[in-house]
Amino acid sequence: MPELPEVETTRRGIAQAVDTATFTGAIVRNGSLRWPVPPDLDDLVRGRRIQAIVRRAKYLVFDLGSGGLILHLGMSGSLRVVAPDRPAEKHDHIDLLTDGPAGPQALRYRDPRRFGCLLWQPGDAALHPLLASLGPEPLGDGFDAAYLHGALAGRQVAIKLALMDNHVVVGVGNIYANEALFRAGIRPDRPANALSRRDCARLVEVVRQTLADAIAAGGSTLRDFLHADGQPGYFQQQYAVYGRADEPCHACGSLVRQMRQGQRSTFWCPHCQRR
DNA sequence: CCGACAACCTGTGAGC
DNA sequence: TGCTCACAGGTTGTCG
Numbered sequence: 305m306p307e308l309p310e311v312e313t314t315r316r317g318i319a320q321a322v323d324t325a326t327f328t329g330a331i332v333r334n335g336s337l338r339w340p341v342p343p344d345l346d347d348l349v350r351g352r353r354i355q356a357i358v359r360r361a362k363y364l365v366f367d368l369g370s371g372g373l374i375l376h377l378g379m380s381g382s383l384r385v386v387a388p389d390r391p392a393e394k395h396d397h398i399d400l401l402t403d404g405p406a407g408p409q410a411l412r413y414r415d416p417r418r419f420g421c422l423l424w425q426p427g428d429a430a431l432h433p434l435l436a437s438l439g440p441e442p443l444g445d446g447f448d449a450a451y452l453h454g455a456l457a458g459r460q461v462a463i464k465l466a467l468m469d470n471h472v473v474v475g476v477g478n479i480y481a482n483e484a485l486f487r488a489g490i491r492p493d494r495p496a497n498a499l500s501r502r503d504c505a506r507l508v509e510v511v512r513q514t515l516a517d518a519i520a521a522g523g524s525t526l527r528d529f530l531h532a533d534g535q536p537g538y539f540q541q542q543y544a545v546y547g548r549a550d551e552p553c554h555a556c557g558s559l560v561r562q563m564r565q566g567q568r569s570t571f572w573c574p575h576c577q578r579r
Numbered sequence: 580c581c582g583a584c585a586a587c588c589t590g591t592g593a594g595c
Numbered sequence: 596t597g598c599t600c601a602c603a604g605g606t607t608g609t610c611g
Contacts, residue, residue, distance in 0.1 A: 307604060338587065338606080362605075379604050380589075395589085417588045419605060434606095461582065470606080477604060524604080567584075569602085586608085595598085 306377040308442070308475030309518035309539065311362045314383055317532025318364075318411060319357045321385040325404025326353045327368070334397040338378065338421040341398065348424050349373065349400065361438050361474035365429045372429030373400075378419030385532050386412045398422060439471045442511050447473055449505035456496040456504070463499060464492035465566050467511070476511060479524065482546045482571050484511045490579045492570045493563075503579060517542065545571040 306314070327349040335341035342348055352368040359365070364383070366373040377383065388401060388410040397418070400411040413422065425432040439455070440446030455472045456463075466472050467481045476484065485492050487510035490503060499507070518524060523537035540546075544554060549562035549571060558575040 310604080376605080378587095378606085381604095415588095416590065417603090417605095419587065421606095459581080465582090468605095479604065566582095582611095584608105584610090587606095589603100591603085592601095594600085 306362060306381065307477035307480055307518075307524070308359075308362055308515055309480075309521075310523035310537065311364060311377060311475075312359055312519050313523040313537060314377070314532055315357055315359045315364055318383060318385065321406060321532065322354060322402045322404060322409060322411065323357060324354060325402040325406070325409070326351065328401045328403045328408070330401060331399040332397070333392060333399075334418075337397070337415065337418050338376075339423065341422045342424045345398075345422070345424070354402070360430070360435055361441070361470060362477075363435060365435075367429065371424065371426045374421070374423040374425055374429055374432055374434065375413070376420045376422075378415055378417060378421070380417040381413065381415035381420035383532065384412050384414070386410050437471070438474050439469075440473055442473050442475050442515055447508060447512075449501060449508050452504040452508055453499070453501050456499055459496040461496055462493045462565055463490060463496045463507075464570055466496035467507075468566075468568075473511070475515070478568050479543070479546045480511070480514050480518065483544055484514045486545045486573060486577060487514060488579070489577055491577050492565060492572050494579070545573060547571065 329350050330345040332341050332345055354366055355369055356367040357364065358367065362376060364375040388408050395416045396412055396414045398413040402409050402411065456466055459466055464481050464485060467476050488507045490507065518539040521537060521539035524540040545560050548560045550559050553560055553573040553576060556575045558573055560571055560573055563570050
């Protein structure tokens with residue numbers, strides 16, 4: 305479910321509700337996520353004030369001063385602000401309880417497929433191995449044409465797979481990789497090292513634009529993705545190619561095609577994407 | 580270092 | 596209506 309725009313949308317919603325609040329405890333109903341949730345989570349967080357909630361790639365990091373929580377929503381996760389006494393539903397695995405200016409609240413983590421994770425990192429959370437080796441943020445300064453061209457040098461994999469590689473750039477998942485390549489007019493199966501410097505400049509630009517557009521639309525709502533406050537996003541109404549196999553391209557009328565790349569579905573327009 | 584692929588797990592929709 | 600199958604937003608780890 306969540307790609308970078310959905311995670312960022314979640315972060316903003318959560319931050320608005322509980323920034324500067326203090327954790328009063330945690331309830332773990334099912335700690336069997338991708339990696340085990342710390343069994344002593346309740347003790348770890350109790351009494352700690354939330355200094356900041358930041359996003360790195362698709363991770364949400366709760367900075368608690370000396371130590372931090374690292375949360376990933378995986379494929380099917382969501383984090384919502386709810387009243388603490390609201391009954392938990394199926395797959396509501398964790399509640400992080402807070403108290404602050406808005407009174408007692410709960411951050412409720414739901415994740416049917418349990419591909420997500422919630423980890424504790426002492427000291428500086430950015431030093432956690434999962435975060436330490438990530439590539440640059442797509443919306444940050446480190447992601448420009450010169451960087452991308454260099455990062456793709458010597459890589460023969462298809463550009464779409466390279467774009468989804470977290471060492472090249474973080475936060476670009478299957479949906480937005482498809483959409484960005486369409487906007488750039490680049491074939492998804494083109495070898496990454498065959499892109500010119502100019503292609504890279506174009507690609508950087510459309511990746512940033514696509515993600516920014518999606519954030520502005522409140523992310524995408526596939527199946528049941530909802531924001532921190534339960535509202536849906538609307539970016540999926542703007543998809544040019546994703547999920548549109550055999551439908552006419554909005555730009556040229558050609559039928560959108562579908563193929564498999566690295567066990568994932570790729571959608572592209574054979575006419576608009578010939579570079 | 581690079582690339583290919585299996586694995587983690589549940590839900591949903593299509594087809595029969 | 597109910598069964599089976601393919602597929603779904605992500606990422607790590609292993610193997611050649």
